[in-house]
Amino acid sequence: MELRTIVLALRQALVEEMDRDSSVILLGEDIAVFGGAYRVTEGLLARYGESRVRDTPISEAGIVGAGVGAAMTGLRPVVEIQFNDFLACAMDQICNQAAKMRFMMGGQVKVPLVIRAPVGATGRAAQHSQSLEAWFMHTPGLKVVFPCTPYDAKGLLASAIRDDNPVMFFEHKLLYGGSSPGGKAKTAVDGLGEAFRAAPEGEYLVPLGVADIKRAGRDVTIVATGLTLHKSLSAADILAREGIEAEVIDPRTLVPLDRETILASVRRTGRLVVASEDQLTCGVASEIAAIVAEEALWYLDAPIRRVSVPDTPIPFAPGLEHAVLPQTQTIVEAVRSTMAGPAGRAPGGGTP
Amino acid sequence: MDKATALGLYRKMVEIRRFEEKLYHLFSTRDMPGSMHQYNGEEAVAVGVCAHLSPADYITSTHRGHGHCIAKGADIRAVMAEMFAKSTGCCRGMGGSMHIADFSVGMLGANGIVAAGIPIAGGAGLTCQVQGKGHVSVAFFGDGAANEGAFHEAVNLAAVWRLPVVFVCENNVYGFSTHYRRTMLLENIADRAAAYGIPGVVVDGMDLRIVHAAAGEAVRRARDGEGPTLLECKTYRFMGHSRFEPSSYRTKKELEEWKKRDPIALFRSALLAEAGVPEAEIVQVERTVDEVIEESVRFAEQSPDPAPGDWRRWIFAGEDA
Numbered sequence: 001m002e003l004r005t006i007v008l009a010l011r012q013a014l015v016e017e018m019d020r021d022s023s024v025i026l027l028g029e030d031i032a033v034f035g036g037a038y039r040v041t042e043g044l045l046a047r048y049g050e051s052r053v054r055d056t057p058i059s060e061a062g063i064v065g066a067g068v069g070a071a072m073t074g075l076r077p078v079v080e081i082q083f084n085d086f087l088a089c090a091m092d093q094i095c096n097q098a099a100k101m102r103f104m105m106g107g108q109v110k111v112p113l114v115i116r117a118p119v120g121a122t123g124r125a126a127q128h129s130q131s132l133e134a135w136f137m138h139t140p141g142l143k144v145v146f147p148c149t150p151y152d153a154k155g156l157l158a159s160a161i162r163d164d165n166p167v168m169f170f171e172h173k174l175l176y177g178g179s180s181p182g183g184k185a186k187t188a189v190d191g192l193g194e195a196f197r198a199a200p201e202g203e204y205l206v207p208l209g210v211a212d213i214k215r216a217g218r219d220v221t222i223v224a225t226g227l228t229l230h231k232s233l234s235a236a237d238i239l240a241r242e243g244i245e246a247e248v249i250d251p252r253t254l255v256p257l258d259r260e261t262i263l264a265s266v267r268r269t270g271r272l273v274v275a276s277e278d279q280l281t282c283g284v285a286s287e288i289a290a291i292v293a294e295e296a297l298w299y300l301d302a303p304i305r306r307v308s309v310p311d312t313p314i315p316f317a318p319g320l321e322h323a324v325l326p327q328t329q330t331i332v333e334a335v336r337s338t339m340a341g342p343a344g345r346a347p348g349g350g351t352p
Numbered sequence: 353m354d355k356a357t358a359l360g361l362y363r364k365m366v367e368i369r370r371f372e373e374k375l376y377h378l379f380s381t382r383d384m385p386g387s388m389h390q391y392n393g394e395e396a397v398a399v400g401v402c403a404h405l406s407p408a409d410y411i412t413s414t415h416r417g418h419g420h421c422i423a424k425g426a427d428i429r430a431v432m433a434e435m436f437a438k439s440t441g442c443c444r445g446m447g448g449s450m451h452i453a454d455f456s457v458g459m460l461g462a463n464g465i466v467a468a469g470i471p472i473a474g475g476a477g478l479t480c481q482v483q484g485k486g487h488v489s490v491a492f493f494g495d496g497a498a499n500e501g502a503f504h505e506a507v508n509l510a511a512v513w514r515l516p517v518v519f520v521c522e523n524n525v526y527g528f529s530t531h532y533r534r535t536m537l538l539e540n541i542a543d544r545a546a547a548y549g550i551p552g553v554v555v556d557g558m559d560l561r562i563v564h565a566a567a568g569e570a571v572r573r574a575r576d577g578e579g580p581t582l583l584e585c586k587t588y589r590f591m592g593h594s595r596f597e598p599s600s601y602r603t604k605k606e607l608e609e610w611k612k613r614d615p616i617a618l619f620r621s622a623l624l625a626e627a628g629v630p631e632a633e634i635v636q637v638e639r640t641v642d643e644v645i646e647e648s649v650r651f652a653e654q655s656p657d658p659a660p661g662d663w664r665r666w667i668f669a670g671e672d673a
């Protein structure tokens with residue numbers, strides 16, 4: 001059976017990994033009896049029992065700390081944090097403990113811990129809408145994964161669970177495709193194109209650190225993650241009608257980052273737009289832009305453009321939320337501005 | 353407690369004391385790297401608790417972790433070499449005093465963040481419970497840590513899951529400079545156990561025999577699946593909070609009063625008077641320990657520094673040079 005939503009793909013990855021490795025356990029708020037706020041762990045309590053699928057108190061530092069200690073001593077915990085905003089409550093255990101333990105102890109220990117957390121703005125205002133990937137990119141010792149298709153979600157989660165390091169695994173709420181117990185659709189993925197590739201059942205791995213070119217193009221490189229990747233694909237469709245062929249790259253993992261795929265693309269296209277749903281300053285796009293500026297400046301025909309959330313908390317009012325998020329149209333406009341270039345050069349440049 | 357066991361525990365306490373005294377001398381006379389937090393005065397707690405643990409059991413520690421490391425059975429040469437930031441140190445010179453650890457004996461690490469080891473000990477206890485091999489986990493922490501949220505979250509989680517964990521609070525009266533009664537209204541931190549529905553036990557942390565007995569029961573409960581215990585050991589640190597910190601916040605008289613109940617002197621007297629151990633045997637143990645400490649310093653001195661690129665080696669597993 002093909003798994004057409006990320007919720008189903010993630011659940012199947014957990015099933016396959018828990019079947020093959022009894023050291024994989026699940027911890028989190030409302031994940032067992034209720035099946036998870038976004039339904040990822042639905043049915044797993046019945047399948048694996050309460051020793052391996054555990055509801056926790058609302059204690060993010062305690063949950064992550066338990067995951068760290070369990071990972072250091074032989075288990076492979078997968079911790080669910082209900083909203084990525086709540087990671088703030090567990091920052092010490094993530095950034096001072098999990099990330100640094102192996103390093104500080106001179107390689108004596110491995111910390112094979114996965115922390116899953118939903119990101120993205122969905123009308124819930126500033127404390128339930130963030131995309132905090134960059135916080136964790138800034139802490140050496142953590143891997144950072146952000147799939148945007150069912151296929152990638154399943155293969156990346158399997159790789160994350162088998163990885164011997166702490167992995168922050170981010171999932172965009174609007175890409176889950178699950179529905180609430182009441183049947184109300186929590187997310188809408190109907191508008192996504194063929195790039196929203198279904199996942200097959202059965203074992204396969206998507207390696208950490210390998211980007212995926214979701215659309216090939218010669219004129220401009222767009223790097224994006226999560227929901228913004230799909231908005232970038234929509235933007236590419238619009239741009240194609242104007243004769244601009246955009247290459248859309250999904251890094252899939254931000255740490256390790258597949259620099260070579262991004263740099264090779266920019267060296268071909270000569271233009272770069274980076275789109276991400278986090279805030280602009282010191283964000284995902286900033287880092288990618290900096291790498292390209294350092295490594296491929298002389299291949300650029302136009303200034304790099306970042307499309308991110310301005311430096312503001314996410315507002316509640318739907319119109320304002322929409323206004324601050326990267327949208328298909330803002331990505332289109334960013335690409336057009338790079339195509340104009342200072343000298344009005346025609347598309348298809350990219351010679352050093 | 354038979355004579356051999358008693359002498360063994362005495363030796364561990366003396367190892368910790370001599371290690372700390374040697375370290376103080378080294379810091380006073382040489383350019384040693386970093387800082388340190390010393391365990392002098394609290395030896396009966398680490399030794400009395402760890403006496404009930406095997407290398408397959410786990411402990412987590414604090415910024416004041418030398419004593420826990422030695423009590424759990426770490427190689428003293430490797431611990432000393434870590435103080436010198438040498439590549440032969442138990443953390444290969446990457447951690448130092450505040451991150452001292454020896455996973456080969458279940459010592460999961462000192463910790464530079466107050467209370468952070470408590471949830472980690474809970475997680476180690478989770479492994480013990482899931483694996484079902486009868487192993488247990490112990491969290492050592494100070495009075496100051498009992499006011500951190502991590503303490504509350506971890507003890508509650510361990511209680512509700514009945515994890516095989518012992519929470520050992522070393523109440524040494526001061527969190528850095530601040531008397532613990534200025535930070536909480538309770539006389540006994542163990543009273544907080546009631547809030548989590550687990551037993552809370554208060555003992556004299558200067559008397560090895562009392563700590564040993566109470567820890568034995570707490571560890572037994574954990575091994576038998578009866579869940580965690582909060583064991584508060586009333587103790588006192590004889591040195592400043594950290595390297596050469598002058599302790600202006602406490603009186604000399606208070607320090608001298610506590611020193612009259614030095615855990616090593618107390619237990620030595622008990623060995624002589626009650627266990628009938630000849631003094632010559634005790635002196636022999638002390639001399640042996642002196643030599644062990646001296647040898648650890650020689651080992652550290654002769655060990656190489658980390659290589660210039662060693663910082664790259666352990667950021668991620670699977671990428672070791």
